[in-house]
């Protein structure tokens with residue numbers, strides 16, 4: 610008899626209700642006359658997540674999409690141990706998550722780098738806290754800066770780096786202490802389109818090389834399809850898993866080349882010709898002659914499916930938003 614492997618991450622009927630004060634004359638009704646399902650009648654709590662069921666395998670790249678306010682960041686916070694669910698359990702390697710830990714690294718949209726430290730100093734920061742000896746810290750910082758394509762930029766301070774490069778430093782910093790799981794909350798949301806593509810390529814390469822389990826939030830359907838092995842679509846509030854879409858692009862991500870980074874593609878004040886995607890595949894530059902996966906019928910099919918799943922949820926979320934403003 611074969612036993613099923615324990616998933617790396619398991620959300621088991623997870624719910625999260627925030628204590629909130631009742632709005633004056635609290636009658637959170639949506640225009641159809643039904644009550645806002647996220648708010649309890651007395652306004653005693655706001656249910657952001659309800660009955661979340663999701664298993665994520667070791668080494669898997671999972672993307673979460675859903676309308677604004679559906680609870681994506683809350684879900685990541687629960688996984689990061691920054692908050693505890695009000696119902697259900699979040700399990701990591703079969704054990705309940707009870708707080709933050711070095712087995713999980715987080716990358717946010719805002720780089721959150723220490724401005725007075727160099728790129729290398731920022732990557733070393735977490736290692737210092739972990740008591741890693743100086744020499745090993747320097748080695749590891751160099752290794753991870755190189756992994757994200759920042760060879761030669763270690764002595765620069767954040768203000769001397771472009772947005773894309775700062776985000777690379779943030780990724781290197783999260784990877785340096787070798788977490789099992791990388792939590793990424795709209796990490797490329799603040800970047801321009803070309804830098805974003807370059808970072809998507811870079812992230813795929815890093816994932817290929819490190820095989821970390823990645824949980825990635827985005828508002829971009831294209832980004833979700835490009836990066837995710839599976840895309841979990843959440844409903845409008847309270848957030849539930851509406852459907853998990855497996856992504857098969859037929860181009861084989863195993864094909865991703867383990868080339869070096871391309872830090873020069875997003876230097877501050879960029880605009881180099883190297884920034885322009887050259888009709889290559891998911892990994893960006895240097896793959897002449899290979900089809901851009903975004904232009905394939907498989908990509909279009911996945912994009913459309915996720916769009917369909919999201920469409921009603923976004924409309925509903927907007928309706929709830931208008932209702933909340935009117936209260």
Ligand SMILES: Nc1ncnc2c1ncn2[C@@H]1O[C@H](COP(=O)(O)OP(=O)(O)OP(=O)(O)O)[C@@H](O)[C@H]1O
Nearest residue numbers: 627628629655657676677678679680681682683684
């Ligand atoms: N600490 C808190 N107290 C009360 N309500 C909260 C708290 N944190 C989040 N919320 C509410 O929970 C809901 C989900 O928030 P969350 O940030 O997880 O959504 P999201 O899907 O990540 O949104 P976005 O896509 O806009 O970033 C929102 O309505 C938010 O206002």
